Amino acid sequence: MKRARKAKRSYGSWATGKDVAEAAKVSLITVSRAFSMPERLAPETLKRVQKVAEDLGYIPNAVAGELSSRRSKVVAVVVPTLSNSNFARTIEGLVARLNKDGYELLLSSSAFSPDREAEIVATLLERRPDGIVLIGNDHSPKLEKMVTAIGIPVVELWALNGPILDMAVGFSDFDAMRSMTCHVLDQGRKYVGYVDFHTPGIRRYEERRNGFIAAVQANGCPDQLIFSSAAQKDYESGRLGLAALLEREPRLDAIIGCTDIHAAGAIFECARRGIHVPSVMSVAGFGDFEIAASIEPALTTIRSPAFEMGCHAASMLMAKIHGEDVSAKPKDVGFEIVLRDSVAPHASAA
Amino acid sequence: MKRARKAKRSYGSWATGKDVAEAAKVSLITVSRAFSMPERLAPETLKRVQKVAEDLGYIPNAVAGELSSRRSKVVAVVVPTLSNSNFARTIEGLVARLNKDGYELLLSSSAFSPDREAEIVATLLERRPDGIVLIGNDHSPKLEKMVTAIGIPVVELWALNGPILDMAVGFSDFDAMRSMTCHVLDQGRKYVGYVDFHTPGIRRYEERRNGFIAAVQANGCPDQLIFSSAAQKDYESGRLGLAALLEREPRLDAIIGCTDIHAAGAIFECARRGIHVPSVMSVAGFGDFEIAASIEPALTTIRSPAFEMGCHAASMLMAKIHGEDVSAKPKDVGFEIVLRDSVAPHASAA
DNA sequence: TTGTAAGCGTTATCAG
């Protein structure tokens, strides 16, 4: 068990392909092939190289490989935040699918700032990723110019409507929220409030709000019962929303959150005030976060396949990277209304 | 605005430093310096190079830079899951601090499997990260051998007790849970249950459980009221825990979750059963997740500085990478009991 | 302040 290592100025000491080649009495390229196309080596040669590599603790240097082959097997991902279990699930889907093909994930978060997002992408591009994954389609012009000029494959997630840079996977936030609102109205609710997202101007949240507005307008209900707070804490936002809307319209009999977290906050506030959910106040959410199934009462919400979205995105990237034709049409993964206990007819109507 | 680009077989078309050098009538190394040590160029030269680089849309190739300099400015991170807001926060702390120094983050998740973790690290090492961040200190021997052989800086997070590979940041889960349990007992609770984590054998959860046991034993209370379910859904686990423990010990008057999510699940189940919290049943959590402050009643819990842990980890890595001496002693970031409404004396005692 | 030359550790290409 000899160790042939070089001491360099950097941390660590790595055996190189050359070290392995010498010890195994083959050429450098044979070592390379032992790792990239083992089936094309004579079984004995392969075995010998593998043995030597193992003994030397050889770990191929992918950096050199990238430079030489111009394929990095890395995908860059920028999310607005990691503290959103939907994005977290989506990233796990991405990782799972990408790892299967030997791809890795370079991650950063933008705190919902398009400018920061563009900066981050610019930096990540220095590492020559084979593809890029972004959330939503609210990007700075700088970013759009950059990625289109370079022609790198890009997938936008949670973004079906609006302009697409390259590829997209998502569902219609508008349709989903309109459906949900209609469901609430169908239960006989008349004064339906809406708790909006804290950061204005994000298309998918505007879609949701517009879906809500479209539904209440079509039913001749008031369309002004919309609350939004600058508080970044979503539960808190839900609590405040319920309080504020109730003050504005005492007859409020339902409230819809732009996410489950906002809805859960509203339920908590109802519990504190002794307002019964769902008979007096119906509450609906969006996202089917883990809490939705467990909160008391269980939350009626919209489910969208977050994990699968990540998988899809990865597949589309893989396809495009491998030169396949990928449909320019955004992939609609759909949504589903999950009926639970937080939305119901009025107690009197029951 | 000329564009000197090369069309290669790969996606995209990138200008190289050589392109810039020629267009700016300087040598290649001057272009390199314009980006790495701009202050050491004549202002005019610098300006000229920058202008040309801008015009050509030049984005330096960090891959080539890494190979040449043997510094990747990349840190590899492996987490058990991203769907834990504490880890998510920690990663955000990491990203924030690392980005400040121009470092990027290569991320993967292990699904709580030490073997998978080792595999992932092996793969990530091919990209020659300058450092590694792991969660906890439950690793496979293979992983330990690998990183110690290579001598790469490693930080373990959420891990204060137990063997340390290199550096560690955390707090004492044992002390924290013992303190919390004592607090509950101090309120006059006698039959205190505990909802354990779904994956057995993870040291920090064992520490927590042992802290709980130590406290109840010291108080002469039953130490067998521990529930654990294989359900990966933590809220659900909390619900089931309350139900099961109540069946086992009808006098159960308090329940502690190994995380806030488990505790919240227990609160939801109490709500469903009409058991008043906190007067009849006191509930405590661990982690101060976002829900803790908002749930009704607000949850008494342990707060640990998750974001700061990420920052600390990054700082330690930076220090070690830059050759500074880093204390071998794990960094204790401490914890704090957050008193809210879910723990109180019995109604009769109040 | 700027430049020249020599790698870094792989893979692509072309030969045998």
Added chain:
DNA sequence: CTGATAACGCTTACAA
């Protein structure tokens, strides 16, 4: 099936 050689695009080391 195996090999020699030339990139890949940058940085280090040493000169001028």
